[in-house]
Amino acid sequence: MDGNAPDFAAASRAALADPQLRGNFRRAMDGLMTKRAAQFPDAGEWHGVRALAAAVRLRALSKLPELLETLEENCTRNGITVHWAATTEEANAIALDILHKANAKLVVKGKSMVTEEMHLNAVLEKDGIEVLESDLGEYIVQLDGTMPAHIIMPAIHLNTKQIAHLFKRKIKDAESREDAAYLTDLARRVLRAKFQAADVGMSGVNAAVAETGTLCLIENEGNGRMCTTVPPVHIAFMGLEKVVEKLEDVPPVISLLPRSATGQPITTYVNMISGPRKDGEKDGPREVHLVILDNGRSSIYADPELRDTLRCIRCGACMNHCPVYTKVGGHAYEAPYPGPIGKILVPQIEGLEKRGAMPHACTMCNACVEICPVKIPIVEIMGRLRVEAVKPGGAVKDGGAKASRKESMVWSGWAAMNASPTAYRLATMAMSRLGNAAPSSLPMLKEWTNVRTKPRFAGRTLHDLARAKGIPDV
Amino acid sequence: MSTIPKPHRVYYFGTCLVDLFFPDAGMAGIELLQSQGLTVVFPQGQSCCGQPAYNSGYRADALKVARAQLDLFPGDDPIVVPSGSCAGMMKKHWPDLFRGEPDEAKAVQVAGRVWELTQFLVHVLDVRLTDQGEPVRVTWHASCHAQREMGVVEEPKALLRQLANVELVELKREKECCGFGGTFAVRHPEISAAMVGDKVADIEDTGAARVVSGDCGCLLNIGGALEAGAKAAHGQHIAQFLKERIHGR
Amino acid sequence: MSDARNSILTRLRATRDAHPPTPPASDFAPIEAKQWAAEERLPRIRRLMEAVHTEFLDATKADWPQVLREFLAREGVGSLLYAPGTEAGKQLVEGGERGPIPTLIPYDRPLEDLKPQLFETIEAGLTTTRGAIAETGSLILWPTAEEPRTLSLIPHIHIALLRTDALYDTFLQAMREQGWAQAMPTNALLVSGPSKTADIEQTLAYGVHGPKRLVVLVIHQ
Numbered sequence: 001m002d003g004n005a006p007d008f009a010a011a012s013r014a015a016l017a018d019p020q021l022r023g024n025f026r027r028a029m030d031g032l033m034t035k036r037a038a039q040f041p042d043a044g045e046w047h048g049v050r051a052l053a054a055a056v057r058l059r060a061l062s063k064l065p066e067l068l069e070t071l072e073e074n075c076t077r078n079g080i081t082v083h084w085a086a087t088t089e090e091a092n093a094i095a096l097d098i099l100h101k102a103n104a105k106l107v108v109k110g111k112s113m114v115t116e117e118m119h120l121n122a123v124l125e126k127d128g129i130e131v132l133e134s135d136l137g138e139y140i141v142q143l144d145g146t147m148p149a150h151i152i153m154p155a156i157h158l159n160t161k162q163i164a165h166l167f168k169r170k171i172k173d174a175e176s177r178e179d180a181a182y183l184t185d186l187a188r189r190v191l192r193a194k195f196q197a198a199d200v201g202m203s204g205v206n207a208a209v210a211e212t213g214t215l216c217l218i219e220n221e222g223n224g225r226m227c228t229t230v231p232p233v234h235i236a237f238m239g240l241e242k243v244v245e246k247l248e249d250v251p252p253v254i255s256l257l258p259r260s261a262t263g264q265p266i267t268t269y270v271n272m273i274s275g276p277r278k279d280g281e282k283d284g285p286r287e288v289h290l291v292i293l294d295n296g297r298s299s300i301y302a303d304p305e306l307r308d309t310l311r312c313i314r315c316g317a318c319m320n321h322c323p324v325y326t327k328v329g330g331h332a333y334e335a336p337y338p339g340p341i342g343k344i345l346v347p348q349i350e351g352l353e354k355r356g357a358m359p360h361a362c363t364m365c366n367a368c369v370e371i372c373p374v375k376i377p378i379v380e381i382m383g384r385l386r387v388e389a390v391k392p393g394g395a396v397k398d399g400g401a402k403a404s405r406k407e408s409m410v411w412s413g414w415a416a417m418n419a420s421p422t423a424y425r426l427a428t429m430a431m432s433r434l435g436n437a438a439p440s441s442l443p444m445l446k447e448w449t450n451v452r453t454k455p456r457f458a459g460r461t462l463h464d465l466a467r468a469k470g471i472p473d474v
Numbered sequence: 475m476s477t478i479p480k481p482h483r484v485y486y487f488g489t490c491l492v493d494l495f496f497p498d499a500g501m502a503g504i505e506l507l508q509s510q511g512l513t514v515v516f517p518q519g520q521s522c523c524g525q526p527a528y529n530s531g532y533r534a535d536a537l538k539v540a541r542a543q544l545d546l547f548p549g550d551d552p553i554v555v556p557s558g559s560c561a562g563m564m565k566k567h568w569p570d571l572f573r574g575e576p577d578e579a580k581a582v583q584v585a586g587r588v589w590e591l592t593q594f595l596v597h598v599l600d601v602r603l604t605d606q607g608e609p610v611r612v613t614w615h616a617s618c619h620a621q622r623e624m625g626v627v628e629e630p631k632a633l634l635r636q637l638a639n640v641e642l643v644e645l646k647r648e649k650e651c652c653g654f655g656g657t658f659a660v661r662h663p664e665i666s667a668a669m670v671g672d673k674v675a676d677i678e679d680t681g682a683a684r685v686v687s688g689d690c691g692c693l694l695n696i697g698g699a700l701e702a703g704a705k706a707a708h709g710q711h712i713a714q715f716l717k718e719r720i721h722g723r
Numbered sequence: 724m725s726d727a728r729n730s731i732l733t734r735l736r737a738t739r740d741a742h743p744p745t746p747p748a749s750d751f752a753p754i755e756a757k758q759w760a761a762e763e764r765l766p767r768i769r770r771l772m773e774a775v776h777t778e779f780l781d782a783t784k785a786d787w788p789q790v791l792r793e794f795l796a797r798e799g800v801g802s803l804l805y806a807p808g809t810e811a812g813k814q815l816v817e818g819g820e821r822g823p824i825p826t827l828i829p830y831d832r833p834l835e836d837l838k839p840q841l842f843e844t845i846e847a848g849l850t851t852t853r854g855a856i857a858e859t860g861s862l863i864l865w866p867t868a869e870e871p872r873t874l875s876l877i878p879h880i881h882i883a884l885l886r887t888d889a890l891y892d893t894f895l896q897a898m899r900e901q902g903w904a905q906a907m908p909t910n911a912l913l914v915s916g917p918s919k920t921a922d923i924e925q926t927l928a929y930g931v932h933g934p935k936r937l938v939v940l941v942i943h944q
């Protein structure tokens with residue numbers, strides 16, 4: 001493994017050793033799964049709306065270049081300035097340029113996963129610009145100096161007590177009270193002053209409507225509305241896949257996203273922005289910018305199988321239902337997107353050299369596939385990435401980076417044994433007779449027997465028993 | 475689910491894990507089918523469905539192994555598999571694996587005839603079981619691939635509920651993966667251990683004497699963990715459990 | 724950065740055309756099928772919104788200013804920001820003599836000139852709505868030059884007037900029947916309750932950034 005590649009195995013070991021963390025995640029994910037299930041009491045409704053949402057996303061992808069052009073055209077007509085960035089560096093440069101022109105000193109941000117991809121906050125801070133996350137969870141994580149542990153609930157890894165301690169340390173005049181209502185009110189006071197003073201507000205985009213040039217944002221807190229309404233300049237960031245064709249395509253997406261994500265019928269706010277303040281209007285930003293980011297997405301798009309990755313509406317439900325995520329939490333992945341969607345998206349964006357281990361951090365249980373509101377074949381893509389990781393020169397960045405002669409020899413040996421009845425017979429006979437003598441210290445067996453007894457070979461195989469009992473062979 | 479008329483003859487694909495570690499469960503499955511008046515054919519040339527290599531990224535090796543199975547099941551008789559995972563590999567993934575290959579049509583035909591054992595017992599044979607055993611409390615572990623690739627959810631539990639002296643207590647998180655995941659268990663042993671740890675705790679909460687499952691990967695994992703932890707419950711394949719019950723053991 | 728634009732679009736087009744996808748038809752029937760009888764809509768909206776701490780008041784076309792004033796007096800709300808250019812704003816001011824009077828502040832200048840007051844002293848804001856949605860219990864807000872968007876965002880209490888003749892089954896139905904796609908305003912909103920968060924250990928807390936209270940004043944027709 002190269003020096004800067006994140007070490008998922010090591011990070012997950014650390015997470016597993018933290019009983020507090022494990023308890024926090026177990027409780028939270030169990031709760032979220034139950035709440036989601038309660039939102040879909042009618043299987044017919046779920047199947048119908050899900051098929052529609054998947055169709056909406058697929059149709060958008062099938063017309064992606066045209067829709068992006070239409071979106072640009074309609075946004076521009078509405079007064080929104082559209083920018084294109086091939087890389088995160090370009091996107092950061094665009095952001096800095098807008099900020100410099102606005103002479104911005106203070107930026108308030110609503111939730112945006114794309115800006116996490118860009119590491120925008122670090123870039124702005126380096127430039128001497130104060131940047132404040134305003135989603136309560138993001139704010140907590142920013143105060144704590146860590147990364148979001150979940151794409152919808154960034155601070156899900158912390159409990160009230162830990163957050164109370166954090167606020168006490170970081171916020172002037174904070175009392176030491178382990179009370180969510182008090183802590184929320186404290187954050188309200190701090191952040192309202194910032195909303196009022198901010199020069200620029202930033203946000204993500206949940207869906208951008210080509211037909212009308214509208215940016216849709218959903219949220220519960222109102223910080224997204226603050227960021228997109230109060231400061232004189234608003235910059236929205238979107239991955240290029242976020243476009244939908246028509247305004248009517250928004251309701252199916254909005255119908256499933258909050259129900260899947262947090263088990264609520266709808267978010268408190270559905271915020272639809274179609275331009276900056278018009279003449280005569282009394283509020284709203286005077287400038288609205290939309291930054292459309294590629295960052296590897298057009299490569300993902302190039303492969304007809306991997307393309308399905310781009311259907312994602314970032315509901316996070318796959319995380320909530322992932323038994324691996326539930327055990328290790330979001331930080332172990334050391335990536336902007338953890339959990340199942342992260343395991344397929346991040347290796348494709350960052351390459352298999354750095355992220356080739358991620359698609360293996362999965363038991364292929366398909367729990368995510370079962371609940372994904374847009375029917376992404378997450379596990380099939382996971383399997384495909386495992387292929388690409390050992391196959392040089394494929395469709396994915398750094399394909400073949402994990403190829404190993406030893407491993408491929410093991411598999412060809414395995415295939416030779418299983419493809420020939422004679423070889424199989426001899427091998428299983430040998431294993432049945434001698435296998436139990438294998439010491440537990442052997443590689444693989446050692447890992448296995450940490451918490452389990454050694455698998456016991458049965459002495460006689462089913463082939464032997466069937467023959468002995470006269471079960472016909474043809 | 476759609477079904478087929480009751481056949482006279484079925485093929486049995488035992489799977490490599492059953493072959494090596496649970497041959498008695500494999501035989502029990504054969505005997506359950508025979509007890510319904512069926513001729514069961516066990517092609518001696520069979521080995522493995524190819525799933526281990528398929529899921530590890532070595533598709534060419536998987537194809538080689540899957541291909542070696544194709545000619546063992548001539549005709550139209552159903553192929554019954556005492557494993558949801560291997561049945562899922564054959565039914566759902568063989569068509570993908572053979573896509574564009576000269577024998578694709580044959581693979582698709584074979585895949586279309588694959589049944590998971592409990593599914594076959596319930597939907598095709600509509601079996602009626604008479605319990606001869608002592609009262610016992612059991613719980614059911616649903617394998618991920620049985621549930622989500624083969625759609626086997628209620629069938630095994632329906633079979634267990636036919637048994638008068640068997641009290642079935644469901645797991646708190648029945649649908650959650652036990653952490654086996656093939657090579658996952660050795661690639662990520664700590665996470666796998668944590669997962670099976672949660673599963674064992676849920677099993678203990680039911681107070682069951684046995685955890686019954688239809689998949690041998692899960693059984694190696696859960697059974698091994700129960701045994702290593704010296705827990706009261708132990709794991710058993712559903713075929714063997716059913717056979718023992720109807721024979722009064 | 725038009726380089727990026729062209730190279731992205733060219734690439735997308737070439738690779739899409741190499742493997743043209745065939746998306747399934749978009750069948751909106753599962754959403755269109757969601758319908759409630761006319762008399763069920765309001766109770767449903769009320770139930771869903773009350774479940775997330777929305778408050779409801781009942782009034783008629785004639786007496787709502789009175790009902791509102793009484794509410795404000797009861798709750799000790801001293802200041803109300805309103806939109807003087809709207810019908811509702813006019814009716815509110817005209818209904819002046821008939822009840823205890825909170826300070827009525829007209830939203831008659833740009834946000835910049837009102838910011839400190841808005842953030843620091845004004846307690847409540849009054850808006851109209853363009854209807855509500857039964858499926859999810861959501862108000863449709865349609866801010867205009869006369870009725871700015873911060874009215875429903877910054878004051879601690881947001882009071883929304885809801886006419887009972889504008890209740891829709893679904894978001895989809897509302898946008899179709901009101902012809903949204905032909906004329907989207909600068910900002911359109913669905914609002915389904917007061918501001919809330921569960922970011923601290925999944926514990927619901929209300930009033931994190933937006934209004935702490937949402938009061939729906941139902942104007943029965």
Ligand code: SF4
Binds near residue numbers: 316318368374
């Ligand atoms: S992959 Fe599916 S479940 Fe996961 S975040 Fe995306 S849309 Fe949600």
